[in-house]
Amino acid sequence: MTNVCFHADCSRVIQSGGLSGKVPEALFSFPQLQQVILDYNHFNGTLQLGTSVSKQLNLVSFINNNLSELVTGGYTESLILVGNPLCNQSSNKKYCTRSQQSPVPYSTSVVNCGSNLCPPDQSPSPQSCSCAYPFQGVMYFIAPLVRDVSNRTLFQELEKKLETVLDLTPGSVFLQNVSFNNDFYMQIYVKIFPSSGMYFSRSEIQDIGFDLSNQTFKAPSSFGPYYFIAFTYPFPAVEGRSTMSVGLKIGIAACCALLVIGLLVVTIYALRQRRRAERAIERSKAFGSWTRSGEENSDAPQLKGARWFSYEELRRCTNNFSVSNEIGSGGYGKVYRGMLPGGPIVAIKRAQQGSTQGALEFKTEIELLSRVHHKNLVSLVGFCFDQGEQMLVYEFVPNGTxxxxxxxxxxxxxxxxxxxxxxxxxxxxxxxxxxxxxxxxxxxxxxxxxxxxxxxxxxxxxxxxxxxxxxxxxxxxxxxxxxxxxxxxxxxxxxxxxxxxxxxxxxxxxxxxxxxxxxxxxxxxxxxxxxxxxxxxxxxxxxxxxxxxxxxxxxxxxxxxxxxxxxxxxxxxxxxxxxxxxxxxxxxxxxxxxxxxxxxxxxxxxxxxxxxxxxxxxxxxxxxxxxxxxxxxxxxxxx
CATH class of the missing domain: 1.10.510.10 (Transferase(Phosphotransferase) domain 1)
Known part of the structure; x- marks a missing residue:
């Protein structure tokens, strides 16, 4: 059985997917083991925890597997087995209740605010119950040791540390919607309220955003590393602008509406004519295949100095894209060093499967890159659009970055x-x-x-x-x-x-x-x-x-x-x-x-x-x- 561990200390939490067979009893005996979460796999037979269970083990979860029998041994902590055949046995019902699977997630209390209602774009502040415009976002914890989304003590510790590090008054942080996504990341919706007034200043938002987005704020060790996605903050409108009467505003609005309607009619007609012409051109130039640079073909991109390469040419010049010729990688794919016939060294950027774009977009991109020529920009030599592959061929720059x-x-x-x-x-x-x-x-x-x-x-x-x-x-x-x-x-x-x-x-x-x-x-x-x-x-x-x-x-x-x-x-x-x-x-x-x-x-x-x-x-x-x-x-x- 191959385990995938999402934590710095792989002995604490075991998680994985796509596994089958019988669960080995020795799995539960590692001394530092705290949690075993193997939900949505294909384990079958008897789940036997044994008598040498780790003393630190506090959660075992096998939701939606094919386990038919259960022997708990000396284990008395949390055990969740919802969705297994063994749940049909009355002796195992206590391990198969939905309440175990879905504890109520933690949320900062605003009960003391009573029925105080705020406008849709505002929220009641936990510290004063007054309506304000909070700075909002989502924290994604990549490798949390916390698995209990209802653990009040740990989440209150996170609140207090946010307030301390961000220099806020107590009660300024509101947490809610704690959950785990498909990548096993813990995500928490965060609202941060100004200490006074209804708005943060721009400098305050910038400081808070910097501390959270650049990892200056360190979460408690139980939560581990994270990243933060902020929402756009609704700064107040600039004060001091001249005001107009309601009647004048209505008159201006009516005139503008008539003008806009007239412009819309003309624009819609022009756009329809343009689209008809574009569709006619696209139908006459079906984007079916590209040919080598220089051959007559209406589908070939209009390039300036870049040439077409076949997949076979680039495969040969990189020795079948060997690891020894790999010189870089990124979200787009990998970069390989290759030697073209005649001796020129090139860098070949190969898109990985799943990251390739549409043929028309790829054509547009290489047409653009082929027009960009400057001695301080890396030059495009050519491209490959062949056998389902998208590759860009650049000049090779030998002395690295x-x-x-x-x-x-x-x-x-x-x-x-x-x-x-x-x-x-x-x-x-x-x-x-x-x-x-x-x-x-x-x-x-x-x-x-x-x-x-x-x-x-x-x-x-x-x-x-x-x-x-x-x-x-x-x-x-x-x-x-x-x-x-x-x-x-x-x-x-x-x-x-x-x-x-x-x-x-x-x-x-x-x-x-x-x-x-x-x-x-x-x-x-x-x-x-x-x-x-x-x-x-x-x-x-x-x-x-x-x-x-x-x-x-x-x-x-x-x-x-x-x-x-x-x-x-x-x-x-x-x-x-x-x-x-x-x-x-x-x-x-x-x-x-x-x-x-x-x-x-x-x-x-x-x-x-x-x-x-x-x-x-x-x-x-x-x-x-x-x-x-x-x-x-x-x-x-x-x-």
Whole structure:
């Protein structure tokens, strides 16, 4: 029998699915075992708990199996057997009642508020019973040790810790609808009420959302790790606006209604004509198959510089997608290194089964990517739409990611000058997406692991899997579901769900601080942005107060040119309000001016390398822009 454990200590709770056969008696004897939950499996025969049951075992559940007999041995704690044939025996009825299966979930008490009714968009606060607008969301606990959804003591402990860590008055937290979903995650609906008044301020919502979404708040150990999904908060309307009489409002509304009706009639007619024309075009170009680039076929996507690959070609050049050629993976699928006939090395992004999109959407995506050409963006070589496979073929960038170099994984040491040029190259790539691509593109997942370094350590922005196109009628912002990587997320985007190009600017600001500290955005609950802002010392001319936070590779350098201006630029990118941040083209100009004022070139350059053995030397010394030890050759070949 294979067990699946959802907890850090696999000896405490056993859970699994799709199992059959007889339940082994030894299963219940592990000394640290607390719960056995094997519901909805196919176990049969006799359930024999034995005489050596763990003293800590407090719950055994075999709901909806095929067990026909029961021998409890010395076990006297909770035993749930609803839906088994043995429930037909009168001696086992006490283990087969529905009340065991469905205890009443815990909910914060508001009984003392009586029949106080609030408007639909408000709720009574547990602390005062007055109506207010709570901050709401759902906490998902990934590996809870708590299985009893009615355990009042544990849930009250969670309430108190939320109130303490979030600096709230007692009684400000309301919990309800405690349940387990299909992934065995515990989900709790949470309402957090303001200590006074009916609304939270924007800064209060931002602080609470940050603490919950970036794991600053640590739940009691019985609940384990979690993630939090917040609902949009209904901030009050801006005060001070001029008011109009009811009669004037009615008159304006009537005029607008007539105008809208007229426009609707014209628009509906135009849309119908357009749809008829589009359907006629689609019927005349049935999207049945694609052919090799260059052959005459109306179905083939209109590409600029990208070619079609067959599945067989890509299978051969990756040695049947061998594990030895796998160089990365993500939610979309896996990335493989391959060698095309004639020698070019490519990176092949292969969609996993279940994540492939429709043929028309895939065609649109590759047509877009084939038009995006910039030396600081990873180039699309081609695609495969064959035998049910969807694959994108990119240029191979040999020196890995910026994150790998900063962490020391790649063996490459980046001096301060090289980091400035990497920042400049990355900014140029993003500025191109925002201002010169047609239509403009918001990357939406800017981070150090999505910035690749070529053979000369020039930066190339990669991975457009979450990118968002901006159409003409969406200029300014796009309302969309929040996506991205924790620690890099723009707080204004998180609160309003309105994505702008300034969201990329915020993420880039986090990357700029990574190049100073070499630390990931969130480490042991500490957020790099907050740590840097707290450490800033304007009176420190040399290191701006950040000496202790610096990456040791640049900490030993004697002259970090433009360091203060670079840090100030990063902090402006990290302003809480998007309107206060510079554009990516502004960032490019400031980094160029910083380099030029110190006599450094702003053009992409080839870099020399030297292998370090024994000890590291100061990478800021000498004629080279960086020095490092490569962990692989500049032109690796697939195995």
């Amino acid at each position: 910026l994150r790998e170099s900063l962490s020391g994984k790649s063996g490459i040491l980046l001096d301060w000058r090289r980091r400035l040029r990497i920042a400049l190259g990355s900014a140029r790539g993003l500025a191109y997406l925002h201002e010169l691509a047609d239509p403009p593109i918001i990357h939406r997942d800017v981070k150090s692991s999505n910035i690749l370094l070529d053979e000369n350590l020039n930066a190339k922005v990669a991975d457009f899997g979450l990118s968002k196109l901006i159409s003409d009628d969406e200029k300014g912002h796009v309302s969309t579901q929040v996506k991205g990587t924790m620690g890099y997320l723009d707080p204004e985007y998180y609160l309003t769900q309105q994505l702008t190009d300034k969201s990329d600017v915020y993420s880039f600001g986090v990357v700029m601080l990574e190049m100073i500290t070499a630390k990931q955005p969130i480490v042991k609950g500490k957020y790099i942005v907050r740590e840097v802002k707290m450490a800033i010392d304007a009176s420190d001319e040399e290191s701006y107060g950040l000496k202790e936070l610096m990456d040791p590779v640049i900490q030993i350098a004697t002259n970090l040119i433009g360091f203060r201006k670079y840090t100030e630029l990063a902090l402006r990118c990290l302003e809480e309000l998007a309107a206060d941040r510079p554009t990516m083209s502004d960032v490019v100009k400031e980094i160029e001016m910083l380099l030029q004022s110190n006599g450094l070139s702003t053009h992409s350059q080839s870099a020399s390398s030297s292998t370090i053995s024994g000890s590291r030397k100061d990478p800021s010394e000498g004629a080279f822009d960086y020095s490092g030890a490569y962990s692989f050759s500049a032109k690796p070949e697939p195995k």
